[in-house]
Amino acid sequence: MDMNEKMLGRIKKSITHAMKGVFYGEHFKGIDPAGIKDRADFEKLPFTEKADLRDAYPLGLLAVDEEKVVRIHSSSGTTGQAVIIPYTQKDVDDWALMFSRCYKTAGVTALDRVHITPGYGLWTAGIGFQLGAELLGAMTIPMGPGNTDKQLKMMEDLKSTVLCATSSYALLLAEEIERRGIRNKIHLKKSLIGSERWGEKMRQRIAAELGVELYDIYGLTEIYGPGIGISCRCNSGMHMWTDYLYYEIINPKTGEQAAAGETGELVITTLEKEGAPLIRYRTHDLTRELPGPCECGLDFPRIDTLIGRSDDMVKVKGAMIYPSRVDEVLSGIAGVSSEYQIQIDHLNGRDILNLLFETGVADPAGMKALEKTVEAAFKEKIGITPEAKAVGMMELPRSEKKSTRIFDNRY
Numbered sequence: 001m002d003m004n005e006k007m008l009g010r011i012k013k014s015i016t017h018a019m020k021g022v023f024y025g026e027h028f029k030g031i032d033p034a035g036i037k038d039r040a041d042f043e044k045l046p047f048t049e050k051a052d053l054r055d056a057y058p059l060g061l062l063a064v065d066e067e068k069v070v071r072i073h074s075s076s077g078t079t080g081q082a083v084i085i086p087y088t089q090k091d092v093d094d095w096a097l098m099f100s101r102c103y104k105t106a107g108v109t110a111l112d113r114v115h116i117t118p119g120y121g122l123w124t125a126g127i128g129f130q131l132g133a134e135l136l137g138a139m140t141i142p143m144g145p146g147n148t149d150k151q152l153k154m155m156e157d158l159k160s161t162v163l164c165a166t167s168s169y170a171l172l173l174a175e176e177i178e179r180r181g182i183r184n185k186i187h188l189k190k191s192l193i194g195s196e197r198w199g200e201k202m203r204q205r206i207a208a209e210l211g212v213e214l215y216d217i218y219g220l221t222e223i224y225g226p227g228i229g230i231s232c233r234c235n236s237g238m239h240m241w242t243d244y245l246y247y248e249i250i251n252p253k254t255g256e257q258a259a260a261g262e263t264g265e266l267v268i269t270t271l272e273k274e275g276a277p278l279i280r281y282r283t284h285d286l287t288r289e290l291p292g293p294c295e296c297g298l299d300f301p302r303i304d305t306l307i308g309r310s311d312d313m314v315k316v317k318g319a320m321i322y323p324s325r326v327d328e329v330l331s332g333i334a335g336v337s338s339e340y341q342i343q344i345d346h347l348n349g350r351d352i353l354n355l356l357f358e359t360g361v362a363d364p365a366g367m368k369a370l371e372k373t374v375e376a377a378f379k380e381k382i383g384i385t386p387e388a389k390a391v392g393m394m395e396l397p398r399s400e401k402k403s404t405r406i407f408d409n410r411y
């Protein structure tokens with residue numbers, strides 16, 4: 001995004017503040033923020049990686065006196081040491097403000113009833129949805145995840161109008177509503193979906209089965225949490241709240257700036273964060289900058305819908321496979337549903353790609369034909385022939401959290 005004098009000044013102020021903490025004091029050792037004269041100077045600063053934040057465990061990121069800290073959040077430690085992010089009252093307030101702006105962008109008002117299914121606790125999701133909705137003045141229903149029976153009962157009895165969920169949980173609820181035939185008792189109008197990458201086919205199914213408008217909400221625990229950006233009614237990418245953050249799109253391999261409109265990795269610098277400011281933080285989310293103003297009239301720049309994570313990309317027999325490409329290929333084939341799973345194995349010296357997909361087609365000959373079609377489409381569009389296998393609807397696992405679709409079992 002653009003960096004004018006004012007933005008450069010704000011970034012330098014944030015760097016100076018960050019360097020008061022142990023982590024950036026060390027990470028930026030020998031760097032004088034006053035010596036950063038322009039964008040090129042800023043882009044010479046080292047990136048901050050998630051691994052750096054793990055090394056700073058537990059409180060190495062803290063850049064204020066402890067008496068100012070009011071809350072701790074933590075990102076999941078499934079792949080090693082967790083990351084701890086301390087928040088001041090201002091950080092919590094700023095997050096709530098950004099989140100309430102997200103709701104407003106989605107057309108949610110104080111008369112809405114907001115049903116929140118993401119988890120509460122150390123994870124930032126549930127409480128972020130809660131704070132933003134309360135600030136807006138809406139009636140919040142803090143369900144948290146799980147217990148589908150209770151979710152649906154509350155949704156019916158309280159006439160929830162807005163569903164906040166991950167895409168996989170929204171799909172699970174949509175399918176359950178369909179199965180129980182209770183669609184006419186559900187009052188949902190909109191759904192705000194956490195920012196995991198999800199395909200067009202899944203989007204259409206959730207929208208159609210729940211009868212809602214869908215909005216993509218962006219965020220990550222390291223930078224406040226969800227709510228730092230959202231899609232609008234024009235459904236063309238996500239507006240980012242650039243009064244609180246500065247972002248770059250880089251080539252994930254070289255670290256150089258991506259050309260205008262080119263897909264790359266999103267890198268974020270916080271401008272206002274007190275507890276744990278982050279400078280040039282690599283999100284590993286792949287997207288691109290969208291040019292020009294949006295038709296909705298909102299004066300905040302946009303990034304495109306996420307196409308995946310730079311660490312989700314897998315290479316099989318020289319072909320690069322992104323989850324979003326798989327979605328794209330499958331969505332072009334009639335009879336193939338949105339749900340699939342890929343297992344990559346190494347057998348007898350060669351890589352094998354098994355692709356399981358759900359279909360409503362039930363006769364064996366029809367399923368066989370569909371498998372052949374999927375294999376041919378894969379070969380043509382991705383450059384590799386999978387072993388495709390059709391399975392019935394609902395046979396693949398659903399998840400309340402983010403679902404993994406590609407499993408690389410080779411290493």
Ligand SMILES: [Zn+2]
Nearest residue numbers: 232234294296
């Ligand atoms: Zn817009």
